[in-house]
Amino acid sequence: MSSTEVREQKRGDSLLKIHSSSLFAGRFVDERRNSTLLLRKYYFVQSSGKKAKTCPCNLNKDCIKEDMNCLKADAQVNHFPDSEGRFHSARAVLLKYHSSSKVKSSQETLLKLRGSEYVAGSCDLDLKTKIREQSAKRRINRIMKAEKEKEEQERLAAIEDQRKEEEKKKVRTLRSTTFAVMAMNVSAAGYNFKSFTDKKKWLAEKRMWTRQIARRKFRWSGHVVIVLCRVFKVLMHYSVDLTPETAAQRSFRSLRDKAEYKEILFNKSLYQKGKSQYAYVPEWAKTILEKSAMERTENELSQLHSMLKGLAAYDKFTYRIQLAMCRAMTYMKVEYPRVVLRKGHRGLSFNLIFSGSAFLNVEESLATTGHVWHTAITLQRGDGFGELALLRNTRRTASVVIREDAELLVVEKDVFSKTCPIIFDKELDDKIKFCKNLTLFDLWPDDALINLCIEAQIQQGKCSVVKVLDLQVPLKLARSRRMTKDEVYYPKGLVRKKNRFLADTSKIWIKELHKSLENSFSFGGTKMVDECYQECDNERCRDWDSESTSDDELLESETTLQTSNSPYEYQTLVKGKYDNTANENTNVIDEKGIRQEQAKMETTPTELEKRDQAESVDFSELLQTDSKTGKLNKDVDVSQLVKPTGRKLMLVSKGAVMMKIKRDDFFRYSTKQTLKKTRRIVQELDYPTEEIICRSYNNRCAWERFKRRQLQSTMADIQEKCIRHNNDLCSKSLIEAKGPLTPARIDGGPSRHERFKEYMSFVYDSHKVQGS
């Protein structure tokens, strides 16, 4: 030890001596306990104390002992088992403290110093070592902890593996047990696996049995399918046989083998601009329609919706209902001549025709012939049917037979009755509202009126295209339509120019009519469609052909024939089209005298059709028009209710929405009072007689013919003059062309040649302007 060190040590000892008495260890301990700040110092003191034991520096043992005694006197000293060491370390601190200029005698400052002064000096090195040791320990601890965790994980994994292994073992045992049981059974059944080959053989045999069983099952199911198909076929034929065939169906069947068939079925509306782009249900739609309702996505629903838009029966629903229908509807393809619905069956679904067509056959009870089936309308693409039974919860009211292979979209009863009644309720409300405006229904109680309106059908005649009873009529007078005797019509929208409809009932009548008209107007034979009158027509054709007078008339007759024979496109209705081949009994339906209308028959059917398309309105709109104009809401042919007159002529407007009420229904729901009133109304009715109708029709036709002839003869002169004039002009221009050039025209108006052309077109096309 160097002399300076010895000196230092001595000085330290003396300082210890001085201050040891002032180290009130008890108080120090208390403060240490109370203050967390001093905790670090406590550890320091403890560790340095320990270190001090190994410290080579020797303290004065007497002094230390003295200190120790002092401390021991204090009861708290027991808290410091290592207090001796603590005092050892204090020496260095005291030395530092006294060497500094600051003189702080308080115990607190001293302790602070003890904490902070171990930065340098020999004891600092100890501390660093200590800290290093500590961090090493911590590192070791951490490593040990991680190892422990790893061990734990490994242990858990081992346990898991063991569990799995046990489970596998169990399964293996189970399998082997099963196999053992099977083997036992096999041996019990007389088999004995003496060797492995035996077992293999047995297994092969077993496989063969299984294959045979599968084959037998397959054959059996095929057989069942074939039998079912046959049963369905028989059922189909049975149902077709049970459903009475109407005249329309018969005539259609006879046409099927002929060349006209394709022409009849050609639906030009499919190719019209603005119509749905799909003539048939596309494959993607079929895929969607095969899915269950909940599997269809929003996107798919909107795809279906855009495909169905434009179909009349679909368009009348609100968007929300349309989407509900898209979600629920299914696809069904039905072939000719299947019966889709039969009258009297329970209603299970509502159907919408996407492609193809169907006959709607209704049963009529006529006074003369009893129960007769006739085709009321031909349902076409866009028509819906089968709603009545669902809405009223009754049996089917009509039969629907497929006319040409059709694609139907079927909405089940549940969905339909949940979503759609609102629309039909609205229609019913409209009907009731309309009826209440008529004097005929003034006395009708509400419930009877509701029942009557439920039965009544709304039909829309968009254009009065009529095939007139083989009359040789001017083209503009159009074609005829037939209606059944027992129906009463209430036109709701006699809005446009009226036309007359002549329809036939009996041969006698035809002759009468012929007689009454022949004086002033000649008849030409036209082709009859209804086979019931085929014979009669042939006779008439022979007669009338001989009576045809001029080439003009023949030409006209041909034109009429072309028009009147254009297949099945006479009437566009709210639902379907009138089938003009079906009904045998026809009536006169009239709104007012024909005189008014005679002046208004100028427009050609084509123009009318165009106008109809442009002006077509729906039922509620018409009702509004009705109340404003007062032109509508006329009872038509009410006289047929009380006493069927069997009228043969009818007058129907160029466009009308009509409510068709069956005579039977009218009587079923009417009371004594209402019947009395109906009779009174009928007596007061000023309905033109058939004679008047025929005569005015006759006059009208004669007038038309006269006008046309007059016009033609006048125009023939003018035409001649014009041609001569034109020839002159041509020869002149030739001369001029040879002569000197004339200056160009400066007025900019039409040239002479243009004017001439214009004039000629006026002359030649003048026949298009009627009544001029």
Ligand SMILES: Nc1ncnc2c1ncn2[C@@H]1O[C@@H]2COP(=O)(O)O[C@H]2[C@H]1O
């Ligand atoms: N006179 C008719 N005019 C138009 N459609 C009819 C007529 N009679 C019945 N229908 C329809 O044919 C369907 C037959 O079954 P529903 O009675 O369920 O519903 C019927 C109507 O949709």
